[in-house]
Amino acid sequence: MKHFDKEQRNQMPEEFRDHLLESLLEMLWRQWSALGVSGYGETQNSVVVDPEALLIFSCSICRYDSRLFDAMLDWLDKNERFINIQRLRTMVSKEKFAASGILAAVAACMAEKNLTLKWRRLADAAGRIADKDGTGLFFLKNGNPVPVPGSEDTIFRAYGYLRSPVENRNRAIAFPPYSPAVLRLQIRALFGIGAKSEALLYLLLNEKGSIQNIASDTFYSWRSIQDALFEMGHSGLLYFPESKRGRFYRLDGKPWLDILLRGHQNPIKWICWPPLFRALELIWEKFNNPEFIAASPLAQAAELRELVRTDIAVRLEQAGLGSMIPNCGAGAEEAYLESFRKNIDTLLREVS
Numbered sequence: 001m002k003h004f005d006k007e008q009r010n011q012m013p014e015e016f017r018d019h020l021l022e023s024l025l026e027m028l029w030r031q032w033s034a035l036g037v038s039g040y041g042e043t044q045n046s047v048v049v050d051p052e053a054l055l056i057f058s059c060s061i062c063r064y065d066s067r068l069f070d071a072m073l074d075w076l077d078k079n080e081r082f083i084n085i086q087r088l089r090t091m092v093s094k095e096k097f098a099a100s101g102i103l104a105a106v107a108a109c110m111a112e113k114n115l116t117l118k119w120r121r122l123a124d125a126a127g128r129i130a131d132k133d134g135t136g137l138f139f140l141k142n143g144n145p146v147p148v149p150g151s152e153d154t155i156f157r158a159y160g161y162l163r164s165p166v167e168n169r170n171r172a173i174a175f176p177p178y179s180p181a182v183l184r185l186q187i188r189a190l191f192g193i194g195a196k197s198e199a200l201l202y203l204l205l206n207e208k209g210s211i212q213n214i215a216s217d218t219f220y221s222w223r224s225i226q227d228a229l230f231e232m233g234h235s236g237l238l239y240f241p242e243s244k245r246g247r248f249y250r251l252d253g254k255p256w257l258d259i260l261l262r263g264h265q266n267p268i269k270w271i272c273w274p275p276l277f278r279a280l281e282l283i284w285e286k287f288n289n290p291e292f293i294a295a296s297p298l299a300q301a302a303e304l305r306e307l308v309r310t311d312i313a314v315r316l317e318q319a320g321l322g323s324m325i326p327n328c329g330a331g332a333e334e335a336y337l338e339s340f341r342k343n344i345d346t347l348l349r350e351v352s
């Protein structure tokens with residue numbers, strides 16, 4: 001068994017914090033680039049991006065990369081018609097994402113530019129912040145706030161966040177078709193942004209599903225998915241048994257995918273992104289907590305085990321990733337911390 005001296009033990013969580021942040025930002029850059037954001041070479045090709053989940057998670061993590069944050073705003077300005085606000089609000093409420101206030105400020109920016117009611121409703125849901133001092137929106141990689149020496153953006157300031165005025169650089173493009181990453185957006189462009197598109201995507205990639213399976217993974221109500229499947233059933237392309245008990249719906253996805261992706265041959269991963277992103281957000285919050293970093297290895301291991309038990313394991317299961325971060329039993333603190341780090345790296349490689 002590998003042994004660590006006291007200085008190494010104290011450095012491991014802090015080093016992993018930096019490593020985790022870089023890994024999360026790299027994953028977000030890949031996903032946004034696959035959707036049409038410029039400025040990153042490698043794109044995401046094996047998984048279907050969830051734009052609503054990506055947006056709310058980015059509101060949290062991209063506070064450490066202002067360039068990506070503003071590139072996200074640029075992309076939204078170009079593609080906002082394909083964002084489902086009600087679905088976004090459902091996943092924020094259900095998963096308890098941390099950046100709902102920042103999301104409201106982003107929505108206010110979109111409402112100002114596009115004059116669409118859907119963004120205004122999202123912006124108004126959080127309400128403005130009566131904070132005279134405000135909080136810096138962006139941070140340096142070491143956690144220190146980025147100063148705002150000149151004028152402040154008035155919209156973000158109204159929601160309690162300080163940053164320089166947003167500038168639309170017009171570098172984003174309409175999402176590029178024929179890639180697995182944009183399959184959800186491609187289907188929405190064809191059939192709209194409602195429950196029917198989400199149910200269709202689920203069946204294309206999973207071959208079958210019950211109403212409850214599809215509703216849970218797509219963040220729609222049971223009734224919405226039931227109605228969507230009922231209508232789709234009249235097409236003659238959706239198979240389901242007459243008996244309602246234990247009913248599964250099936251759809252042959254190959255001809256659809258051949259058309260939508262022009263014969264893309266590599267396997268496409270189905271990932272339920274909202275619980276996965278929330279799990280990663282919780283892990284990031286833990287390692288970004290100075291009290292956790294200052295704690296003893298024994299206390300750190302205990303906190304991580306409890307976090308996995310209460311919040312992480314169930315979310316990874318729903319995401320379709322099983323037990324990629326196992327909650328190991330009692331053991332050497334250093335060994336558990338190192339194992340946890342390796343499992344996180346493996347997880348992020350799996351979803352990239």
